Structures are given as C-alpha cells and as structure tokens.
Amino acid sequence: MSIENSKPWMEFLTNVRKAKEDLGNPEIIWYRGQWNSHHYLLPSLLRFENGIDKERYLYQKFQRFADKMFKGKKSEWDTLFDMQHYGTPTRLLDWTESFGIALFFAAHYNFSRNSNENAAIYLLNPLKINLLSGYNHIINLPSEEQSFSYKKIYWEKQPHAATAPVAIEPILNNDRIIAQRGVFTIHNDDISPIEDLYPNAIKKILLPNDAIEPAMEFLELANMNEYTVYPDFEGLTDYLLNTTGLISRWK
Numbered sequence: 001m002s003i004e005n006s007k008p009w010m011e012f013l014t015n016v017r018k019a020k021e022d023l024g025n026p027e028i029i030w031y032r033g034q035w036n037s038h039h040y041l042l043p044s045l046l047r048f049e050n051g052i053d054k055e056r057y058l059y060q061k062f063q064r065f066a067d068k069m070f071k072g073k074k075s076e077w078d079t080l081f082d083m084q085h086y087g088t089p090t091r092l093l094d095w096t097e098s099f100g101i102a103l104f105f106a107a108h109y110n111f112s113r114n115s116n117e118n119a120a121i122y123l124l125n126p127l128k129i130n131l132l133s134g135y136n137h138i139i140n141l142p143s144e145e146q147s148f149s150y151k152k153i154y155w156e157k158q159p160h161a162a163t164a165p166v167a168i169e170p171i172l173n174n175d176r177i178i179a180q181r182g183v184f185t186i187h188n189d190d191i192s193p194i195e196d197l198y199p200n201a202i203k204k205i206l207l208p209n210d211a212i213e214p215a216m217e218f219l220e221l222a223n224m225n226e227y228t229v230y231p232d233f234e235g236l237t238d239y240l241l242n243t244t245g246l247i248s249r250w251k
Contacts, residue, residue: 032121094180150186
C-alpha cells in the first residue's frame with residue numbers, strides 16, 4: 001500500500017500532530033522510535049535484574065580497558081556516552097530531535113524483522129520532564145558536569161537521589177550522534193514505564209503494522225537509510241546488503 005492511499009499512515013500522522021498539541025506544541029520536542037510497541041521505555045542497564053548493582057563495575061571496567069583507545073577521557077560523561085555508543089548497558093535512553101530518524105528506527109527495524117507487531121513513536125517534551133527534577137533547561141554535558149555529576153547523583157545519591165528522568169544534551173563529537181541528532185534521557189532507579197508515569201510530558205503513538213510499508217516509502221523518498229543514519233563502514237555495509245539485490249543460496 002503506497003503513501004497516497006494508505007489510511008493507516010495518514011491516521012498515524014494525524015495522531016502525531018495531535019500528540020504535539022497535547023504536549024502544548026512545545027518549541028523543543030524529542031522523538032524515539034521502537035520497532036515493537038510492546039517494548040516500553042527503559043534504558044539498557046535497567047533491563048537487567050542486577051543492572052544497578054553492576055553499574056559501577058561496568059563503568060570502571062569500560063573506563064579501564066577503553067582508556068588506551070580513547071586516550072583518556074577527561075569527563076565522566078564522555079565515558080558514559082562512549083559506553084552507550086558501543087552498546088555497554090547504561091542509564092541512558094536514546095532520543096532524537098528528528099522525527100524522520102525516529103521513524104527509521106520504528107519502521108525499518110519492524111520491516112527488517114518481518115514483524116507482525118505494531119511499531120511505536122514516542123514524543124517527549126524535554127523541558128517539561130526536567131521541571132519534575134527542578135531544572136528549567138536541558139542539561140548540557142559535559143559542560144555542566146560540576147553541577148550535574150553522574151557519579152554523585154546516580155551512585156552516591158548526592159545531594160539527593162534522582163526521582164525522575166532528566167533530559168540531557170551531549171556534545172556532538174561523533175558522526176552517528178550528529179547524523180541521528182542524538183540526545184538522551186538519563187534515568188533513576190525506577191523501572192516503571194515512564195510514558196505511564198509522566199503522561200503530560202511523554203506521548204506514545206502506535207505505528208500500525210499496515211502503515212509500515214508507506215512509512216518505508218516515505219523514508220526512501222526522504223533518503224533515510226542505513227548509511228545516512230549510520231554514516232560509517234558498518235552502516236554502508238548494511239545499506240549495500242539491503243539494496244543491491246543479493247540473493248542468498250540458503251532460504
């Protein structure tokens with residue numbers, strides 16, 4: 001089903017527009033796409049039963065072994081961002097300033113898995129979520145590290161334990177973060193779905209399975225693919241594998 005005659009796709013776009021209105025049409029809005037709508041918003045560290053217990057160990061081991069590769073990170077946040085970038089579990093949850101990027105993560109991975117499930121797009125008002133923790137702006141890191149220390153707040157619970165997710169902006173220092181317009185929320189210890197806890201700041205929109213093909217057509221028209229989202233050799237390889245028409249000898 002193509003874009004021009006897809007009712008589910010048009011309804012999806014209408015629902016996105018309504019979600020923005022429900023959030024107050026904020027000047028700043030972040031998005032996250034998930035290929036399976038049953039997966040709620042939870043950082044990778046909190047997906048493990050003993051993740052919080054292993055948090056310091058993961059950080060310290062990563063820092064020790066990665067020190068030579070990264071030639072010594074001056075900031076604890078730089079280390080944490082590198083951990084997230086390379087797939088080590090952290091409290092960070094990826095968001096993007098781009099609706100198209102979020103749609104790619106929702107539709108492309110739903111399509112590539114031949115899923116029968118609905119996908120989902122989340123919309124976040126980062127300023128509103130930060131007000132819950134007493135911040136009237138998006139925290140910029142590592143420049144605000146002295147007043148917003150990862151280790152003190154999330155390890156030592158000083159000056160107090162975090163009680164809600166906080167929206168943070170990293171320095172754009174690698175090609176993937178730049179291409180994906182990457183931003184993050186950093187989460188407290190609660191594993192409850194934040195979309196249920198903070199409905200005034202977060203909205204979830206289903207991308208129905210029968211709207212996936214029109215979404216993929218939209219992404220193709222917008223030139224959003226593996227290589228534009230992952231502008232490195234890994235992304236280029238995935239792009240070529242999926243667009244060259246190679247036929248496997250084994251089905």
